[in-house]
Amino acid sequence: MRKIIWIALSALVVSCGSKSKDNFTVKCQILGLKKGTIYLEKFEDKKIVVVDSVNITDATEEFTFTNTINEPELYIISLDKLNTKQITFFGEEGTIHIETSLNKFYINRKISGSSLQEILDKHDEYAKKFNDINLDLIKDKFEALKYGDTKSVEEIELKRLNNLKRLYLFSANFAIAYNDKAISPFIACHRMEQATPKLKQKIYEALTPEIKHSKYGKQLKELIQ
Incomplete structure (x- = not known):
């Protein structure tokens, strides 16, 4: 038994x-x-x-x-x-x-x-407006270079840089708004490649402890360092 x-x-x-x-x-x-x-x-x-x-x-x-x-x-x-x-x-x-x-x-x-994919799509949809402007400015810059219009080239490049700054500020504020989700450091690492380390540091400092120890939180820390 x-x-x-x-x-x-x-x-x-x-x-x-x-x-x-x-x-x-x-x-x-x-x-x-x-x-x-x-x-x-x-x-x-x-x-x-x-x-x-x-x-x-x-x-x-x-x-x-x-x-x-x-x-x-x-x-x-x-x-x-x-x-x-x-x-x-x-x-x-x-x-x-x-x-x-x-x-x-x-x-x-x-x-x-996927709730995180929905958040990322929301970010990318708005960011696309800035990226489209950037592509148009690059096209205008090549046209100005073609005709040797140095003054226009400088003006267009300034507009392009200002547009990128606006894009990165938007992305940073967006990431900070979702500081308790893995999407936040992901955006900093993979949607803000040319952003300043200072701006990325601001995002990292806003992350919750759990997200700082996540895969993309660790990636962001490495990028800053």
């Missing part, structure tokens, strides 16, 4: 210990997909590493990745490792849905289920 009870308890322990610890699910749909290898990737030590992959041979448009995530970080969904077939998104605990089409892989992307 004791032996039977012991076996039953052992089976229960093994069963509980073998339960999946996966806390991160990515459900994808790529309309028009016929075949290819889909990769779930992330950045590790400045390199892109493969977390998981699935090979499609039967025109399956829907597939799922499950994994364990320790903290929010940036992930990539890519098709056959092509630069033109990539979607970056912020991964976090829970289920994230990604929808797109084969022909317009990046343009038609729709991401839901």
Whole structure:
């Protein structure tokens, strides 16, 4: 009798210990997909590493990745490792849905289920206005250089620098407003590359202790130092 009870308890322990610890699910749909290898990737030590992959041979448009995530970080969904077939998104605990089409892989992307991705999209949408102005000014500068108009070149460059300052001030204020989320140091590290160390330091000082010890909090600290 004791032996039977012991076996039953052992089976229960093994069963509980073998339960999946996966806390991160990515459900994808790529309309028009016929075949290819889909990769779930992330950045590790400045390199892109493969977390998981699935090979499609039967025109399956829907597939799922499950994994364990320790903290929010940036992930990539890519098709056959092509630069033109990539979607970056912020991964976090829970289920994230990604929808797109084969022909317009990046343009038609729709991401839901990630609150941090929604915040990043909000930042990038507003930042795009500054970036569009910057591109127009660069175009005007080349035109002025073409005709040897030195005065206009100087004026345009001053406008461009002022526009970049406004962009970085916006990004810094935005990051500080979300100082308790991993998106804050991420913006400082990957959306403010040319910003002054002083401005990045201001963001770092505003971070909560938990975020300072996060992946991007540590990255930001290294950049400042």
